[in-house]
Amino acid sequence: MDLRYWLEEAVASNEAWSSGFGRLREHPSLKVDDARFAAAFATFSERLKDNYPFFHPRYAGQMLKPPHPAAVVGYLATMLINPNNHALDGGPATAEMEREAVQQLATMFGYDTHLGHLTTSGTVANLEALFVARELHPGKGVAYSTEAHYTHGRMCGVLGVEGHAVPVDDRGRMDLDALEELLRTGRVGTVVLTAGTTALGAVEPVDEALALRERYGVRIHVDAAYGGFFTLLAGAEGPAGLPAAPWRAIGQCDSIVVDPHKHGLQPYGCGAVLFRDPSVGRFYLHDSPYTYFTSDDLHLGEISLECSRAGAAAAALWLTFQLLPPTPDGLGQALAAGRRAALRWADLIEKSEHLELYQPPELDIVGYFALTEPLTLSRVDAASARILQAGMTDPVDPVFLSTLRVGAGRLTARHPKLTADADGARILRSVLMKPESESYVDHLHARVEELARA
Template structure:
């Protein structure tokens, strides 16, 4: 079955269980079900105009299907439609959110923390940089030129000074360039990207932590995509070490809607020091009265937030706890195995050329040629041909200035690469089929 449907049966049982908990008089509700059926079937037809994001032959963008338990729990919550801003509107789902946020903090080794879910990584990063700006209002935010573009945009919105640092050939923050900037004494926060969205590269966190001792700045880890790799043990030794040191950063973000099997939008921001709550202090004349417990709106810049996100994540954590060597961890290892296997095949090919060795589960590669412009043209043609063979890739612009000692002519600013995000655990079993279709697309 291409689109899993068994969870609908579970959802019906769960709805009956949910309804039995409210001892209230019945309401008269009438709907035009015939018209609703017509509209929903029209909607399904419209939705056919999509790539098959759920299928292992989709190896392009970072689109990982939510787990059936997450979809069922999210839909179940929608019958209540909780708002996780104040306890008044989220009596059950706010405590569930606090529980899952503690799970995520524990994943990085934090027993004390401040944090909450967000509508996505952009909002999570905005809150982290907003706090950083409150602590160092006149100092710069520094991030790699391969960091997500959201950091520069957020800094502009917050009116914070922002500066990019060059990356190395692997797409990681260049430490020599960083230290030159740190010596000026005007850097307040360094963003370490723990898995770039382009190459899956992981910034050199261990060395940045050493520089922090010398120059005194905050470290914010953007682990929106790559944070869950903290739970796997089949990374390269150097990469594994970087993830092991995440417990020492000042703040971090992680997106359960990327690797965490959740529907959009579900991000999370975490601070190691709970005292940063003082930057959030505000009052509301009508929301914070029904409970003496912490209302999540009191530690969030967002107001209304979908409680269903917390419910979906909570149910997923009950089924698949985010712990080392658990079932969730083993599935992430499969994705990593698939990326390494694809890289090795590309490396031994007469036609393909990997750009960098994968650190996580993203592989960037191109077709061999005499110049970067020729290779870019081939990659773009190949992208179209692969789609005709029902293999769905993505494209990526790699700066040609990063190349060293290559046997082709560099005659363009960027090399257009093919990019594969092997985020689904099924990719390990489907790799031979993927490889066959790659060769058929030549």
């Protein structure tokens, strides 16, 4: 795909459309000559270089990757018009695109009915899910695992509800026995389960938790912000396939959050919240005396806590889904590549004399640490910090990783040969969410092993 060509087409399309309303001379208050623009742009473009190469597979640090060219073109073409998807008055075309794209997300998860919309982030999407949960279970708290994203604890504070952190098992998944003990107290109205924790990509047992919902009358909200699109690999054949049960169960849960700006190949910010029961829209009811005047149909602003939202984000997602739909044969192929890369790296680490795998990857995140002498937590921590810094600053062949702090109890339980001379240690963490990582992972491993050997 020739990105430059399609960007030029986007600009030309906007000019052709806008000229039908009559040409406007630039207002003096907005006029900037090319010389001034050139000087500012030179400084701007130079400052942008103070970034990591998120686009390249040598970057395996945080959950960052470039948007698909279709998303870039769709966003730019729409940004030139700048619609607001709060109301049909501000974005009639992109509101319809948003509905269609959200329907595809709902279908991907197995929802027969739904109410949903895009948000500016997974954080806001989770806030909305917990807001609805509070309205349905007033006075009741929210339970989430200690490995859940920290946003849930923060949003409980925002909403004024009690948050309960539930311990996890040795794989970093919510301990359902501990959860049931909490549910017996009657203090919890909603349980948050994470499909792909942000630390190591652990998938919590959504299928097993459904029985607790029926037993205790709680809601189940699935935070699939990171891992949601991996439902496309549920039950798939080959090494990239995932156990079907937890993913199929998501379609029976009460609400779901997923972030297309992660595995959906979208730019920031593009999150989404879905509710299985459309009647929860009643909690969003409000009145605006100057919007919602062009149609009696439901406006997206009437089912969202946010007001102004970029129509360009909906357009970018819609255009991407036209080319790479959220199906096993579409986006699923990109996720399968990252999953295979993680499995390949895990296999290389298990055969290494200098690195040790922390735990097998469930999705596309690999955790590991350097084997040191002596094998103590403090030495492991120092080695992780050194490898991270040395990899980023190598002027010839850099590699970009991240670290994850793990408590002494979990580290030594999984790796008894480690001596606990500290309360925890940083291990190395690699996110292989770019499909190009599949062809680059051997080089990544060789570089990290080289740094560990040093």
